[in-house]
Amino acid sequence: MIINEVIRQIQQAENIALITHVQPDGDAIGSCLALANFLDTLGKKVTLYCQDKVPPVLEFLRGHNRFIDSMKDNAVYDLSIAVDCSDEGRMGTCKPAFVAGKVTINIDHHVSNTFYADINLVDTSAAATGEIIFRIGMELIHNINKDAAEALYTAISTDTGSFSYGNTTSQSYRIAAQLVDCGVDIERITTILYKTNRIERIRLLGRALNSLALYENNKIAIIEITREDLNDTGAMESEIENMVNYAKNISGVEIGILIKETEDGTVKASFRSNGRIDVSKLAGRFGGGGHHAASGASLLMDINKAKEEILSAAREMIGA
Amino acid sequence: MIINEVIRQIQQAENIALITHVQPDGDAIGSCLALANFLDTLGKKVTLYCQDKVPPVLEFLRGHNRFIDSMKDNAVYDLSIAVDCSDEGRMGTCKPAFVAGKVTINIDHHVSNTFYADINLVDTSAAATGEIIFRIGMELIHNINKDAAEALYTAISTDTGSFSYGNTTSQSYRIAAQLVDCGVDIERITTILYKTNRIERIRLLGRALNSLALYENNKIAIIEITREDLNDTGAMESEIENMVNYAKNISGVEIGILIKETEDGTVKASFRSNGRIDVSKLAGRFGGGGHHAASGASLLMDINKAKEEILSAAREMIGA
Numbered sequence: 290m291i292i293n294e295v296i297r298q299i300q301q302a303e304n305i306a307l308i309t310h311v312q313p314d315g316d317a318i319g320s321c322l323a324l325a326n327f328l329d330t331l332g333k334k335v336t337l338y339c340q341d342k343v344p345p346v347l348e349f350l351r352g353h354n355r356f357i358d359s360m361k362d363n364a365v366y367d368l369s370i371a372v373d374c375s376d377e378g379r380m381g382t383c384k385p386a387f388v389a390g391k392v393t394i395n396i397d398h399h400v401s402n403t404f405y406a407d408i409n410l411v412d413t414s415a416a417a418t419g420e421i422i423f424r425i426g427m428e429l430i431h432n433i434n435k436d437a438a439e440a441l442y443t444a445i446s447t448d449t450g451s452f453s454y455g456n457t458t459s460q461s462y463r464i465a466a467q468l469v470d471c472g473v474d475i476e477r478i479t480t481i482l483y484k485t486n487r488i489e490r491i492r493l494l495g496r497a498l499n500s501l502a503l504y505e506n507n508k509i510a511i512i513e514i515t516r517e518d519l520n521d522t523g524a525m526e527s528e529i530e531n532m533v534n535y536a537k538n539i540s541g542v543e544i545g546i547l548i549k550e551t552e553d554g555t556v557k558a559s560f561r562s563n564g565r566i567d568v569s570k571l572a573g574r575f576g577g578g579g580h581h582a583a584s585g586a587s588l589l590m591d592i593n594k595a596k597e598e599i600l601s602a603a604r605e606m607i608g609a
Numbered sequence: 610m611i612i613n614e615v616i617r618q619i620q621q622a623e624n625i626a627l628i629t630h631v632q633p634d635g636d637a638i639g640s641c642l643a644l645a646n647f648l649d650t651l652g653k654k655v656t657l658y659c660q661d662k663v664p665p666v667l668e669f670l671r672g673h674n675r676f677i678d679s680m681k682d683n684a685v686y687d688l689s690i691a692v693d694c695s696d697e698g699r700m701g702t703c704k705p706a707f708v709a710g711k712v713t714i715n716i717d718h719h720v721s722n723t724f725y726a727d728i729n730l731v732d733t734s735a736a737a738t739g740e741i742i743f744r745i746g747m748e749l750i751h752n753i754n755k756d757a758a759e760a761l762y763t764a765i766s767t768d769t770g771s772f773s774y775g776n777t778t779s780q781s782y783r784i785a786a787q788l789v790d791c792g793v794d795i796e797r798i799t800t801i802l803y804k805t806n807r808i809e810r811i812r813l814l815g816r817a818l819n820s821l822a823l824y825e826n827n828k829i830a831i832i833e834i835t836r837e838d839l840n841d842t843g844a845m846e847s848e849i850e851n852m853v854n855y856a857k858n859i860s861g862v863e864i865g866i867l868i869k870e871t872e873d874g875t876v877k878a879s880f881r882s883n884g885r886i887d888v889s890k891l892a893g894r895f896g897g898g899g900h901h902a903a904s905g906a907s908l909l910m911d912i913n914k915a916k917e918e919i920l921s922a923a924r925e926m927i928g929a
Contacts, residue, residue, distance in 0.1 A: 446773075450771075450799075451771045451772060451773045452771060452772045452782075452785070453771045453795070453799040454796065454799070457789075457795050459785075459786040459787070459790045462772075462782045462783070462786035463782070463783065463786045465779075465782040466780070467779070469777075469778065469782060475773070475774075475775060475777050476774065476775030479770075484854070484857075484858040485859075485860055486855075486858050486859050487859070487860055488821075488830075488859050488860070491818055491821060491855060491859060492821070494818055495815055495818030495819045498811055498814055498815030498818065499819065501808075501811060501812070501815070503808060507808065535806075535811060537804075538804045538805060538806050539805075539806050539808050540805055540806065540807055540808070
């Protein structure tokens with residue numbers, strides 16, 4: 290079992306680097322902090338790396354301020370562990386800390402993982418890397434404390450859309466149950482993660498919904514967000530995240546699209562499919578990419594022209 | 610153990626009535642259908658009662674069309690079981706079917722339950738009545754089939770806000786895990802329950818968010834929905850449900866309020882608290898009621914006057 294080799298390497302090492310991916314999400318940060326917590330308990334010297342800042346919404350997690358964004362000069366690690374990184378490029382500026390490990394481990398759940406480390410613990414049946422870290426914790430220290438449990442709960446909850454996405458398994462629920470028994474305050478965490486909006490975001494959402502337009506017998510839904518919308522409402526770009534789902538989640542819609550005007554007057558588009566259509570192909574038309582159900586692209590043109598081109602391509606995709 | 614007595618009574622009975630509450634939700638319908646499924650398996654004759662129609666969103670559950678809204682003349686039952694009803698009044702027009710039972714059982718999880726039956730299986734630690742029905746199923750038939758599992762998953766998921774509310778326990782997650790092992794299609798069900806909106810609802814949400822107004826340093830948030838909003842968008846009254854949460858879930862808000870103009874030109878108000886304020890008291894000012902964190906009232910005045918009065922009372926509540 291690869292997990293036993295991972296445990297053995299951790300037990301043998303003294304000086305350990307943990308590296309997670311750029312633009313970190315709940316699974317990246319939660320998994321890293323939980324693993325760091327286990328290593329702290331074992332008395333290891335742990336350094337945490339992430340190129341980008343921890344999102345404000347995750348600042349409730351203990352240890353969130355331990356991440357540094359680039360390697361100290363000439364640091365050497367007995368062991369470097371990449372967490373939730375499907376390939377080395379995902380580490381961004383922190384890749385040197387991974388390379389500096391005498392032994393390297395890759396712990397991840399993405400199907401696109403490239404098996405780039407000495408030891409690759411990749412479980413694509415896990416809904417979140419947090420599930421794999423949970424198993425490591427049970428082997429390594431047996432007794433998971435509340436801080437680590439809340440970090441892992443955050444990892445799994447965010448990657449499963451609060452246990453609602455199709456990637457959720459009975460294992461996800463079983464681990465959640467054990468984490469709750471370790472002291473997770475569900476109400477506090479879910480309020481922070483899902484039920485706290487800045488008024489600016491809600492004002493932007495109102496604008497976004499008003500822009501919603503349907504085409505081709507409601508099979509295509511497009512939301513537009515202009516610079517004016519962002520400026521007038523005071524919302525941040527990051528607060529646009531997930532708004533494309535309001536387009537996707539309408540009865541009958543096959544392609545949900547969000548078009549966002551960027552600061553330089555060009556456009557970023559997000560595409561979501563409800564199953565039949567492969568929106569990675571739609572994104573590909575504009576030099577973008579992604580997956581069957583979720584993709585994106587940048588268009589070097591103004592928002593009106595971009596909308597026209599996207600709508601035309603989307604119409605072709607649905608066979609209109 | 611009361612549950613053993615419930616099992617014994619079910620085993621002895623042949624002709625059984627199940628009654629759930631008016632304006633049924635996912636827990637009411639899901640719990641009833643799962644219990645009916647167990648009783649079918651045992652070869653019992655089962656009649657399902659509910660005063661009001663099964664909400665369209667729950668029509669994917671097998672057996673949803675088995676409910677009748679009033680008792681057949683002079684029916685007599687060996688056993689009548691009230692499901693998810695905190696008191697007899699909750700059965701509405703179906704109460705006679707409960708009274709017609711030679712033996713009566715009350716299965717519920719509400720703290721306000723009045724213990725009105727011969728046998729009262731009330732577990733207030735259960736997040737949903739579905740959790741109690743699950744335990745009965747495990748005792749009664751051991752092997753829960755996919756239909757019953759999906760009914761119970763729906764019951765528990767809807768009463769816990771997809772496993773995110775403070776009422777969720779490790780037991781909720783453990784039961785969900787077992788239900789998934791019984792064949793629940795999580796993606797299909799959560800898409801139906803949470804990710805399918807009519808365009809009319811989304812248009813109304815856009816209008817509702819545009820009406821959002823904040824007062825007293827953002828401690829009070831009010832959303833207004835007029836008849837014009839409903840008429841212009843074509844949304845149904847039932848689609849307003851939960852929109853008050855957009856007001857409540859804004860950072861800093863202590864009282865979230867939704868004011869809805871009714872067909873006769875008066876007003877229905879919903880109040881939500883983020884903890885400190887007891888909004889049952891706010892509702893009480895207008896002859897309404899509810900709980901600490903969620904309440905409502907009807908105001909026999911026009912919407913502008915109602916908003917003024919509500920805002921004034923809310924200001925007093927927060928000590929402004």
